[in-house]
Amino acid sequence: MDLRVLEDLGLSTAEAKIYLALLxxxxxKTGKIIDLTNLQSSTVYHVLGSLIEKGIVSxxxxxxxxxxxxxxxxxxxxxxxxxxxxxxxxxxxxxxKEEISKQKQNAKVYEGYxxxxxxxxxxxxxxxxxxxxxxxxxxxxxxxxxxxxLFLRNYHLKRAxxxxxxxxxxxxxxxTIMKEIYNLPYTEVKYIDNPAPTVVxxxxxxxxxxxxxxxxxxxxxxxxxxxxxxxxxxxxxxxxAKK
Numbered sequence: 001m002d003l004r005v006l007e008d009l010g011l012s013t014a015e016a017k018i019y020l021a022l023l024x025x026x027x028x029k030t031g032k033i034i035d036l037t038n039l040q041s042s043t044v045y046h047v048l049g050s051l052i053e054k055g056i057v058s059x060x061x062x063x064x065x066x067x068x069x070x071x072x073x074x075x076x077x078x079x080x081x082x083x084x085x086x087x088x089x090x091x092x093x094x095x096x097k098e099e100i101s102k103q104k105q106n107a108k109v110y111e112g113y114x115x116x117x118x119x120x121x122x123x124x125x126x127x128x129x130x131x132x133x134x135x136x137x138x139x140x141x142x143x144x145x146x147x148x149x150l151f152l153r154n155y156h157l158k159r160a161x162x163x164x165x166x167x168x169x170x171x172x173x174x175x176t177i178m179k180e181i182y183n184l185p186y187t188e189v190k191y192i193d194n195p196a197p198t199v200v201x202x203x204x205x206x207x208x209x210x211x212x213x214x215x216x217x218x219x220x221x222x223x224x225x226x227x228x229x230x231x232x233x234x235x236x237x238x239x240x241a242k243k
Contacts, residue, residue, distance in 0.1 A: 009076060010083060014039055014047045019056060022070035027060070029067060054079055110218040113151070119208055119218035120155050126204045129163035133203035134234045136196035137170030137189075142212045143177045152181050160184040169196075169234065169241050190241030202230045 006016035014037075021036040022028060028036070034044050048068055051057035056075050059066045110119045127133060142148055159166065165186045170178045172191045182189050199210035205227045210218045 009080060012047070012050075014043055015051055015054075018044065018047050019051060019070055022057060022068055023073070027067040027069045029065060033068065055082075107219060107221045110220070111215060113147075113216060116210065116216045116218045117151070117155075119210070119220055120201075122206075122220065123201065123203050123208070124155075124158060124162060124164070126206070127162075127164045130165070131204075132165035132167065133201065134231065134238075135166065135168045135202065136198075136200040136234070137168060137174060137178065138199050138210075138212065139197075140171060140174050140177075142199075143174055143181075145212070148212060149177070149181060156182060156184055156187065160186050167234075167238060169237055190238060190243055192237060192241045200230065202227060202234055 003013060003016040003020070006019065007013060011019065017037045017039065018033060021033060025032065025036060030041070030044055030048070033039075033048075034041055037044065039047075048057060048059075052059070056071050056079055057068055058071060059068045061067075108119075110116060123133065137143075138148065138152070156166075163186060166188070168178075168182065168187075168189045170189055170191055172193055175191055178189055178191075199208075199212075201208035201210070205224050206220055206222045207226050207230050208218060208220045210216070
Protein backbone atom coordinates (compact mmCIF):
# COMPACT_ATOMS: atom_id res chain seq x y z
CA MET A 1 0.00 0.00 0.00
CA ASP A 2 1.22 3.50 -0.81
CA LEU A 3 2.24 5.16 2.46
CA ARG A 4 1.38 8.56 0.99
CA VAL A 5 -2.33 7.83 1.39
CA LEU A 6 -1.93 7.60 5.16
CA GLU A 7 0.51 10.52 5.17
CA ASP A 8 -2.15 12.63 3.43
CA LEU A 9 -4.47 11.79 6.33
CA GLY A 10 -1.99 13.35 8.74
CA LEU A 11 0.25 10.45 9.77
CA SER A 12 4.03 10.72 9.61
CA THR A 13 5.97 8.24 7.47
CA ALA A 14 7.03 6.29 10.56
CA GLU A 15 3.47 6.26 11.94
CA ALA A 16 2.14 4.97 8.62
CA LYS A 17 4.81 2.21 8.48
CA ILE A 18 4.10 0.99 11.99
CA TYR A 19 0.32 1.12 11.63
CA LEU A 20 0.42 -0.90 8.39
CA ALA A 21 2.88 -3.39 9.88
CA LEU A 22 0.62 -3.99 12.89
CA LEU A 23 -2.45 -4.19 10.66
CA UNK A 24 -0.82 -6.99 8.67
CA UNK A 25 1.03 -8.79 11.48
CA UNK A 26 -1.49 -8.50 14.32
CA UNK A 27 -0.37 -8.39 17.95
CA UNK A 28 3.37 -7.76 18.03
CA LYS A 29 6.14 -6.93 20.47
CA THR A 30 8.38 -3.95 19.81
CA GLY A 31 11.19 -6.21 18.59
CA LYS A 32 9.03 -7.61 15.83
CA ILE A 33 7.83 -4.12 14.87
CA ILE A 34 11.46 -2.99 14.56
CA ASP A 35 12.19 -5.94 12.29
CA LEU A 36 9.11 -5.33 10.12
CA THR A 37 9.66 -1.59 9.66
CA ASN A 38 13.48 -1.29 9.79
CA LEU A 39 13.04 1.71 12.07
CA GLN A 40 15.31 2.47 14.99
CA SER A 41 14.09 1.27 18.39
CA SER A 42 13.93 4.80 19.80
CA THR A 43 11.75 5.85 16.86
CA VAL A 44 9.43 2.86 17.28
CA TYR A 45 8.90 3.50 21.01
CA HIS A 46 8.20 7.20 20.37
CA VAL A 47 5.85 6.59 17.43
CA LEU A 48 3.90 3.85 19.23
CA GLY A 49 3.10 6.39 21.95
CA SER A 50 1.94 8.85 19.31
CA LEU A 51 -0.29 6.26 17.60
CA ILE A 52 -1.82 5.28 20.95
CA GLU A 53 -2.63 8.94 21.63
CA LYS A 54 -4.29 9.14 18.22
CA GLY A 55 -6.43 6.13 19.13
CA ILE A 56 -5.41 3.97 16.18
CA VAL A 57 -3.03 1.61 18.06
CA SER A 58 -3.55 -0.11 21.42
CA UNK A 59 -1.71 -2.71 23.49
CA UNK A 60 -2.37 -5.60 25.84
CA UNK A 61 -0.16 -6.99 28.57
CA UNK A 62 0.87 -10.63 28.57
CA UNK A 63 2.66 -10.94 31.84
CA UNK A 64 4.91 -7.93 31.84
CA UNK A 65 5.30 -7.73 28.07
CA UNK A 66 3.34 -5.29 25.89
CA UNK A 67 1.85 -6.54 22.67
CA UNK A 68 0.76 -3.80 20.29
CA UNK A 69 -2.08 -4.06 17.81
CA UNK A 70 -3.62 -1.80 15.17
CA UNK A 71 -7.16 -0.65 15.73
CA UNK A 72 -9.72 -1.20 12.98
CA UNK A 73 -9.19 1.04 9.91
CA UNK A 74 -12.58 2.59 10.66
CA UNK A 75 -10.84 4.29 13.59
CA UNK A 76 -9.01 6.43 11.04
CA UNK A 77 -12.34 8.13 10.36
CA UNK A 78 -12.65 8.95 14.07
CA UNK A 79 -9.08 10.25 13.95
CA UNK A 80 -9.99 12.59 11.07
CA UNK A 81 -13.20 13.68 12.79
CA UNK A 82 -11.20 14.59 15.88
CA UNK A 83 -8.82 16.67 13.76
CA UNK A 84 -11.79 18.47 12.17
CA UNK A 85 -13.25 19.14 15.61
CA UNK A 86 -9.98 20.67 16.82
CA UNK A 87 -9.77 22.75 13.65
CA UNK A 88 -13.30 24.09 14.18
CA UNK A 89 -12.34 25.07 17.73
CA UNK A 90 -9.42 27.21 16.60
CA UNK A 91 -11.07 28.45 13.39
CA UNK A 92 -12.32 31.74 14.96
CA UNK A 93 -8.77 32.51 16.12
CA UNK A 94 -7.37 31.72 12.69
CA UNK A 95 -9.98 33.97 11.04
CA UNK A 96 -9.06 36.76 13.45
CA LYS A 97 -5.40 36.46 12.46
CA GLU A 98 -6.47 36.54 8.80
CA GLU A 99 -8.39 39.79 9.37
CA ILE A 100 -5.39 41.34 11.13
CA SER A 101 -3.26 40.40 8.13
CA LYS A 102 -5.76 42.05 5.78
CA GLN A 103 -5.50 45.28 7.75
CA LYS A 104 -1.75 45.46 7.27
CA GLN A 105 -0.67 48.12 4.82
CA ASN A 106 1.97 47.81 2.18
CA ALA A 107 3.08 50.03 -0.65
CA LYS A 108 4.75 49.49 -4.01
CA VAL A 109 6.57 52.13 -6.04
CA TYR A 110 6.79 51.93 -9.84
CA GLU A 111 9.03 54.16 -11.97
CA GLY A 112 9.08 54.90 -15.69
CA TYR A 113 6.53 54.05 -18.37
CA UNK A 114 7.05 50.32 -17.95
CA UNK A 115 6.55 50.70 -14.22
CA UNK A 116 3.31 52.59 -14.75
CA UNK A 117 2.15 49.86 -17.13
CA UNK A 118 2.87 47.26 -14.44
CA UNK A 119 0.88 49.29 -11.89
CA UNK A 120 -2.12 49.52 -14.21
CA UNK A 121 -1.85 45.86 -15.19
CA UNK A 122 -2.39 45.04 -11.53
CA UNK A 123 -5.85 46.54 -11.92
CA UNK A 124 -6.60 44.26 -14.86
CA UNK A 125 -5.22 41.21 -13.06
CA UNK A 126 -7.00 41.96 -9.79
CA UNK A 127 -10.43 42.93 -11.06
CA UNK A 128 -12.94 40.46 -12.47
CA UNK A 129 -15.63 40.84 -15.13
CA UNK A 130 -18.55 42.88 -13.81
CA UNK A 131 -16.56 44.44 -10.95
CA UNK A 132 -16.17 48.21 -10.75
CA UNK A 133 -13.46 50.63 -9.73
CA UNK A 134 -13.03 54.42 -9.68
CA UNK A 135 -10.54 57.07 -10.74
CA UNK A 136 -9.85 60.77 -10.65
CA UNK A 137 -8.55 61.98 -14.02
CA UNK A 138 -5.17 62.92 -15.35
CA UNK A 139 -4.39 66.66 -15.21
CA UNK A 140 -5.15 68.55 -18.44
CA UNK A 141 -1.46 69.17 -19.19
CA UNK A 142 -0.76 65.44 -19.01
CA UNK A 143 -3.61 64.53 -21.32
CA UNK A 144 -2.07 66.78 -24.01
CA UNK A 145 0.79 64.28 -24.17
CA UNK A 146 0.18 61.95 -27.12
CA UNK A 147 2.09 59.08 -25.48
CA UNK A 148 -0.09 59.31 -22.39
CA UNK A 149 -3.30 59.39 -24.43
CA LEU A 150 -2.19 56.32 -26.42
CA PHE A 151 -1.28 54.49 -23.21
CA LEU A 152 -4.68 55.25 -21.68
CA ARG A 153 -6.59 54.28 -24.79
CA ASN A 154 -4.81 50.91 -25.09
CA TYR A 155 -5.21 50.18 -21.39
CA HIS A 156 -8.94 50.96 -21.36
CA LEU A 157 -9.53 48.92 -24.51
CA LYS A 158 -8.13 45.90 -22.61
CA ARG A 159 -10.14 46.82 -19.54
CA ALA A 160 -13.40 47.09 -21.51
CA UNK A 161 -12.71 43.79 -23.29
CA UNK A 162 -12.48 42.12 -19.87
CA UNK A 163 -15.84 43.60 -18.89
CA UNK A 164 -14.41 45.56 -15.95
CA UNK A 165 -16.52 48.61 -15.12
CA UNK A 166 -15.07 52.00 -14.28
CA UNK A 167 -16.39 55.34 -13.10
CA UNK A 168 -14.16 58.38 -13.51
CA UNK A 169 -14.26 62.03 -12.51
CA UNK A 170 -12.39 64.55 -14.65
CA UNK A 171 -11.96 68.28 -14.93
CA UNK A 172 -14.49 70.01 -17.17
CA UNK A 173 -11.69 71.44 -19.34
CA UNK A 174 -10.68 67.87 -20.29
CA UNK A 175 -14.09 66.87 -21.57
CA THR A 176 -13.21 66.72 -25.28
CA ILE A 177 -10.03 64.70 -24.78
CA MET A 178 -11.69 62.43 -22.24
CA LYS A 179 -14.46 61.53 -24.68
CA GLU A 180 -11.87 60.53 -27.27
CA ILE A 181 -10.15 58.19 -24.80
CA TYR A 182 -13.04 56.86 -22.75
CA ASN A 183 -15.78 56.37 -25.32
CA LEU A 184 -15.94 52.66 -24.47
CA PRO A 185 -18.33 50.10 -22.96
CA TYR A 186 -18.44 49.72 -19.17
CA THR A 187 -17.21 53.30 -18.82
CA GLU A 188 -18.83 56.32 -17.15
CA VAL A 189 -17.16 59.70 -16.81
CA LYS A 190 -18.47 62.81 -15.10
CA TYR A 191 -16.97 66.26 -14.79
CA ILE A 192 -16.33 68.83 -12.08
CA ASP A 193 -13.82 71.64 -11.58
CA ASN A 194 -10.48 70.66 -10.02
CA PRO A 195 -11.32 67.04 -9.12
CA ALA A 196 -7.83 66.01 -7.94
CA PRO A 197 -4.24 67.32 -8.20
CA THR A 198 -3.00 63.98 -9.57
CA VAL A 199 -4.29 60.66 -10.85
CA VAL A 200 -5.96 58.48 -8.22
CA UNK A 201 -7.23 54.97 -9.01
CA UNK A 202 -9.33 53.25 -6.34
CA UNK A 203 -9.71 49.47 -6.67
CA UNK A 204 -9.78 46.22 -4.68
CA UNK A 205 -8.59 47.58 -1.30
CA UNK A 206 -5.83 49.48 -3.11
CA UNK A 207 -5.26 53.10 -4.07
CA UNK A 208 -2.92 54.01 -6.92
CA UNK A 209 -1.39 57.49 -7.08
CA UNK A 210 0.27 58.51 -10.33
CA UNK A 211 2.47 61.47 -11.22
CA UNK A 212 3.42 61.94 -14.86
CA UNK A 213 6.65 63.89 -14.46
CA UNK A 214 9.81 63.62 -16.55
CA UNK A 215 10.07 60.17 -15.01
CA UNK A 216 6.54 58.85 -14.30
CA UNK A 217 6.07 57.46 -10.80
CA UNK A 218 3.17 55.32 -9.55
CA UNK A 219 2.62 54.40 -5.92
CA UNK A 220 0.13 51.68 -4.98
CA UNK A 221 -0.96 51.40 -1.35
CA UNK A 222 -2.85 48.34 -0.18
CA UNK A 223 -4.97 49.32 2.81
CA UNK A 224 -8.63 48.68 3.48
CA UNK A 225 -9.03 51.89 5.48
CA UNK A 226 -7.33 54.09 2.85
CA UNK A 227 -9.34 52.38 0.11
CA UNK A 228 -12.63 52.94 1.94
CA UNK A 229 -11.92 56.63 2.66
CA UNK A 230 -10.99 57.35 -0.97
CA UNK A 231 -13.98 55.40 -2.27
CA UNK A 232 -16.29 57.37 0.02
CA UNK A 233 -14.74 60.65 -1.15
CA UNK A 234 -15.11 59.63 -4.80
CA UNK A 235 -18.78 58.65 -4.43
CA UNK A 236 -19.55 61.96 -2.72
CA UNK A 237 -17.96 63.84 -5.65
CA UNK A 238 -19.75 61.55 -8.11
CA UNK A 239 -23.12 62.75 -6.82
CA UNK A 240 -22.40 66.38 -7.67
CA ALA A 241 -20.41 65.80 -10.87
CA LYS A 242 -22.13 66.30 -14.23
CA LYS A 243 -22.01 64.37 -17.48
